[in-house]
Amino acid sequence: MIEFHNVSKVYPNGTRGLNNINVKLEKGEFVVIVGLSGAGKSTFLRCINRLHEVTDGEIIVNGKSITQAKGKPLLHIRRDIGMIFQNFNLVKRSSVLRNVLSGRVGYHSTMKTIFGLFPKEDKDLAFQALDRVNMLEKAYARADELSGGQQQRVSIARALAQEAKIILADEPVASLDPLTTKQVMDDLHHINKEMGITMVVNLHSIQLAREYATRMIGVRAGEIVFDGPVTEATDEVLDFIYGKGTTTVESFPEKQQPLEEVVQ
Amino acid sequence: MSQTKLKTDLQHLKKPSRSKTYFTLLLFVVLMIVSAISVDFSFQKLFEGFPNMFNLVDKMSPPNWSYFSYITEPMLETIRMAVVGATFGSILSIPFAILSARNVTKSKWVLLPTRFLMNINRAFPDLLMAALLVAVFGLGTTAGIIALSLFSLGIVSKLTYESIEAIDPGPLEAMTAVGANKLEIIYYGVVPQIMPQYLSYCIYVFEINIRFAAILGLVGAGGIGQFYDTNLSLFNYPNVSAMIIYTLAVVLVIDFISGRLRRSLI
Ligand SMILES: Nc1ncnc2c1ncn2[C@@H]1O[C@H](COP(=O)(O)OP(=O)(O)OP(=O)(O)O)[C@@H](O)[C@H]1O
Ligand SMILES: [Mg+2]
Numbered sequence: 053m054i055e056f057h058n059v060s061k062v063y064p065n066g067t068r069g070l071n072n073i074n075v076k077l078e079k080g081e082f083v084v085i086v087g088l089s090g091a092g093k094s095t096f097l098r099c100i101n102r103l104h105e106v107t108d109g110e111i112i113v114n115g116k117s118i119t120q121a122k123g124k125p126l127l128h129i130r131r132d133i134g135m136i137f138q139n140f141n142l143v144k145r146s147s148v149l150r151n152v153l154s155g156r157v158g159y160h161s162t163m164k165t166i167f168g169l170f171p172k173e174d175k176d177l178a179f180q181a182l183d184r185v186n187m188l189e190k191a192y193a194r195a196d197e198l199s200g201g202q203q204q205r206v207s208i209a210r211a212l213a214q215e216a217k218i219i220l221a222d223e224p225v226a227s228l229d230p231l232t233t234k235q236v237m238d239d240l241h242h243i244n245k246e247m248g249i250t251m252v253v254n255l256h257s258i259q260l261a262r263e264y265a266t267r268m269i270g271v272r273a274g275e276i277v278f279d280g281p282v283t284e285a286t287d288e289v290l291d292f293i294y295g296k297g298t299t300t301v302e303s304f305p306e307k308q309q310p311l312e313e314v315v316q
Numbered sequence: 317m318s319q320t321k322l323k324t325d326l327q328h329l330k331k332p333s334r335s336k337t338y339f340t341l342l343l344f345v346v347l348m349i350v351s352a353i354s355v356d357f358s359f360q361k362l363f364e365g366f367p368n369m370f371n372l373v374d375k376m377s378p379p380n381w382s383y384f385s386y387i388t389e390p391m392l393e394t395i396r397m398a399v400v401g402a403t404f405g406s407i408l409s410i411p412f413a414i415l416s417a418r419n420v421t422k423s424k425w426v427l428l429p430t431r432f433l434m435n436i437n438r439a440f441p442d443l444l445m446a447a448l449l450v451a452v453f454g455l456g457t458t459a460g461i462i463a464l465s466l467f468s469l470g471i472v473s474k475l476t477y478e479s480i481e482a483i484d485p486g487p488l489e490a491m492t493a494v495g496a497n498k499l500e501i502i503y504y505g506v507v508p509q510i511m512p513q514y515l516s517y518c519i520y521v522f523e524i525n526i527r528f529a530a531i532l533g534l535v536g537a538g539g540i541g542q543f544y545d546t547n548l549s550l551f552n553y554p555n556v557s558a559m560i561i562y563t564l565a566v567v568l569v570i571d572f573i574s575g576r577l578r579r580s581l582i
Binding site (some may be wrong): 061101108127128129130131132133135137139140141142143144145146154155157158165166207210214220234 | 482487500
């Protein structure tokens with residue numbers, strides 16, 4: 053469970069990434085965040101595991117405040133949150149197995165992880181994770197020998213090996229072709245359904261959002277302008293989230309119309 | 317977007333001025349001229365010196381080939397000094413490189429002092445450093461090895477930290493997200509990305525250490541340089557030419573091998 057309490061994020065250059073966000077994401081949900089480029093989707097996601105610091109408010113993850121945590125407790129909260137990136141962020145020169153095992157470092161002492169002394173259970177876990185995303189036969193390949201879709205599945209395996217309870221995915225399929233996109237989204241879907249892992253996914257494709265999400269959050273200029281089941285996300289709502297065909301955040305009117313007016 | 321709107325927008329988007337580039341170029345030319353004047357550079361002297369060079373070559377030939385066996389031991393000593401110095405320097409440069417890479421070390425209080433130390437080390441004239449070390453540790457290879465270590469440290473740490481700053485930040489982010497601590501982030505996110513370059517720098521520094529080690533003897537810090545010194549002061553030019561040929565051959569062979577090694581790394 054993830055709770056945002058009056059969360060704001062202002063970047064050092066003055067850009068407002070998030071503006072007073074209050075939202076609660078329940079366990080097991082498949083939440084898709086949509087919005088224009090620059091609306092604040094990545095900022096929203098990255099504040100959850102504190103890759104970005106919030107400037108105001110508090111974020112609670114599984115009952116613990118990550119925004120207040122320091123040192124070991126912070127690392128332990130992060131350990132429970134897997135993250136999947138648009139450009140996979142694997143260590144390209146390392147093997148697939150090593151990349152997946154790197155998801156386990158939070159569970160052991162630094163000395164053990166540096167000497168690669170992962171217990172057998174960890175290796176089993178890594179192989180299971182690879183098997184789950186159909187990448188087992190590539191375990192000993194170097195990460196840069198894989199296609200984009202395969203790399204993304206390895207990064208999903210890393211999050212699984214991590215035994216994350218929440219997975220954050222920032223445009224996980226933005227650089228993939230339609231077929232691979234489907235495989236990766238299906239992987240995320242199965243993981244969500246079968247393992248009950250909460251998914252928070254930024255997507256650019258409304259079609260995908262409608263297909264996979266249980267809940268959609270529309271972000272516009274750092275604020276949540278829609279939050280509800282996908283079935284309620286009608287074309288009018290989407291038009292509003294996307295600012296009616298205009299393509300820049302800057303072109304938004306100074307005063308936003310309340311959503312209700314637009315829908316009616 | 318209308319034409320006029322575009323125009324006003326373009327006025328805001330100021331083109332970066334080129335004057336900085338021109339100014340730098342001008343400064344460079346001025347500095348070059350001033351330096352040439354202040355060191356008393358003259359083409360006349362350069363031409364006058366040429367005949368002397370032929371004269372020297374004449375005195376040097378034929379080389380005293382039998383001197384080769386005599387200087388093999390000091391040559392080996394020179395190579396050993398270069399190896400040990402490169403090894404110490406390269407190992408020592410790891411913490412320096414990490415602590416001075418902006419993308420890994422966020423604290424200015426660590427970053428700036430580390431860089432300052434590195435800059436002092438590199439700014440210090442190498443041969444002067446060796447001479448000072450001889451004054452402290454006495455004549456011999458110890459001073460030479462320390463000088464070579466500091467020299468290697470300066471080069472490898474700088475090259476390595478620049479490589480670290482150029483790595484893909486993605487894996488660092490991924491490791492942070494996984495809940496790794498600083499050391500684990502470095503070990504899993506940084507090390508695999510810079511390993512080939514780092515090893516190549518270590519070999520490269522050994523390569524240039526050979527050249528430096530060969531002249532260290534001039535200040536009494538061990539190696540073959542002492543023999544240059546003695547022979548030059550005794551005007552024993554055939555010995556000098558034999559040594560030059562020997563040194564050249566060794567340097568070329570080592571360059572060749574290390575070049576091969578480095579290419580296979582990247
Ligand atoms: N590091 C940063 N420094 C300053 N401003 C930033 C930074 N990162 C993002 N921003 C700004 O914050 C706002 C939100 O950015 P964010 O990356 O969250 O958007 P996004 O919705 O993920 O967009 P996209 O779909 O293009 O990924 C944008 O206006 C962006 O320019
Ligand atoms: Mg984004």
